[in-house]
Amino acid sequence: MKYRPMGSLGWDVSALGFGCMRFPTKRFNRLAADGAEATRIVRSGIDQGINYVDTAWFYHMGESERILGEALKDGYRERVKLVTKMPTPLARKEEDFDKYLHAQLERLQTDYLDVYMMHTLDRAGFDKIKRLKFIEKAEKARDAGLIRHIGFSFHDTLPVFKEIIDYYDWDVAQIQYNYMDTCIQATTEGLEYAHAKDVAVVVMEPLKGGRLANPPAEALEVMRASGVERTPVDWALQFLWNRPEVAVVLSGMGSQRMVDENCASADHSGVGILTEVEQETIERLAEVYRAKIVVPCTACRYCMPCPYGVDIPGNFAALNNMQLGNNWYFRYKTKRGVRKLAQTSAQLDSSKTNGSVHLCTQCRRCVEKCPQHIDIPVELEKVKSEFGR
Ligand code: SF4
Numbered sequence: 001m002k003y004r005p006m007g008s009l010g011w012d013v014s015a016l017g018f019g020c021m022r023f024p025t026k027r028f029n030r031l032a033a034d035g036a037e038a039t040r041i042v043r044s045g046i047d048q049g050i051n052y053v054d055t056a057w058f059y060h061m062g063e064s065e066r067i068l069g070e071a072l073k074d075g076y077r078e079r080v081k082l083v084t085k086m087p088t089p090l091a092r093k094e095e096d097f098d099k100y101l102h103a104q105l106e107r108l109q110t111d112y113l114d115v116y117m118m119h120t121l122d123r124a125g126f127d128k129i130k131r132l133k134f135i136e137k138a139e140k141a142r143d144a145g146l147i148r149h150i151g152f153s154f155h156d157t158l159p160v161f162k163e164i165i166d167y168y169d170w171d172v173a174q175i176q177y178n179y180m181d182t183c184i185q186a187t188t189e190g191l192e193y194a195h196a197k198d199v200a201v202v203v204m205e206p207l208k209g210g211r212l213a214n215p216p217a218e219a220l221e222v223m224r225a226s227g228v229e230r231t232p233v234d235w236a237l238q239f240l241w242n243r244p245e246v247a248v249v250l251s252g253m254g255s256q257r258m259v260d261e262n263c264a265s266a267d268h269s270g271v272g273i274l275t276e277v278e279q280e281t282i283e284r285l286a287e288v289y290r291a292k293i294v295v296p297c298t299a300c301r302y303c304m305p306c307p308y309g310v311d312i313p314g315n316f317a318a319l320n321n322m323q324l325g326n327n328w329y330f331r332y333k334t335k336r337g338v339r340k341l342a343q344t345s346a347q348l349d350s351s352k353t354n355g356s357v358h359l360c361t362q363c364r365r366c367v368e369k370c371p372q373h374i375d376i377p378v379e380l381e382k383v384k385s386e387f388g389r
């Protein structure tokens with residue numbers, strides 16, 4: 001494992017952090033996290049050198065924090081920096097800060113958090129934490145020893161990002177960044193801006209919800225033509241570690257194989273190691289992907305559950321996979337996705353939900369939950385018109 005400076009916090013953080021949003025799930029219920037398997041792979045990651053573990057109130061519908069609390073028993077808690085996030089979207093009044101923080105400490109079975117973040121700040125979320133005085137609350141919690149550092153995770157545009165950075169002396173900012181997303185959300189400029197202000201930058205969605213791990217044929221051809229031997233995942237991760245502004249890259253790892261592969265990538269990571277040819281290759285890869293993605297869904301599931309039973313990320317995955325698909329993997333994924341979601345018109349009934357797009361009533365309750373600002377009902381119409389009934 002390689003270690004990097006964590007902004008101005010004075011500790012070295014592993015290049016790879018364990019994101020606990022995509023734990024392995026149970027065989028017959030893909031929404032339920034498999035606690036035993038998750039514990040095993042989290043501990044394996046720590047044994048391989050990971051010292052930064054990130055979770056949140058919402059992940060796995062609240063189970064991620066509980067499972068992580070179990071996984072960090074037997075001496076593992078002391079070996080990591082533990083991070084979770086105030087569920088800002090749920091907060092309604094000032095007292096909610098203490099209510100959630102204490103519940104999270106209990107779930108995680110710990111006396112303190114190394115970093116406590118305001119979760120998923122956008123313009124509305126930022127206004128809310130100011131109105132509810134959550135930064136002042138966080139400072140009091142820090143004085144009381146319940147948290148060590150204060151940060152935020154972010155999903156909005158560059159001007160909002162700069163405004164948040166300038167508003168307070170943050171320790172950590174967590175942004176969505178990968179070789180496809182250099183011009184959206186915080187952007188490369190935001191990454192550099194935060195770093196210049198000594199804010200440690202944590203990167204999430206390094207593989208864009210797994211999409212960069214499964215490239216279409218055109219992207220594979222670009223990789224092959226470069227003459228450089230790297231896996232698709234390694235290309236995406238090394239792009240991030242090449243940059244001095246990135247402190248730690250979070251990967252939501254859901255299997256032992258992912259942990260082993262990502263740790264192996266982190267072992268040979270470093271600032272400025274990519275050659276000019278490699279950097280040009282990555283730019284070409286980004287162009288290939290951008291031309292193919294229909295809906296920029298990262299499968300984070302913040303919009304779920306839909307009250308009418310629509311599997312929102314499942315539908316978008318089917319649509320994107322079809323567009324990406326000119327190899328067997330994507331054809332298989334698309335067919336499987338459509339079979340699972342559409343089935344028969346008799347099953348299009350919210351009492352027997354199967355996730356089909358045809359269950360959508362256009363109620364728009366999901367829209368404000370999406371950190372990618374996808375107009376979900378409008379984009380679901382594209383799924384409908386592509387796949388029909
Ligand atoms: S707009 Fe459609 S997908 Fe969104 S919550 Fe309403 S029914 Fe569900």
Ligand code: SF4
Nearest residue numbers: 297298300301303370
């Ligand atoms: S539609 Fe938005 S909120 Fe829902 S899974 Fe995709 S990115 Fe996440």
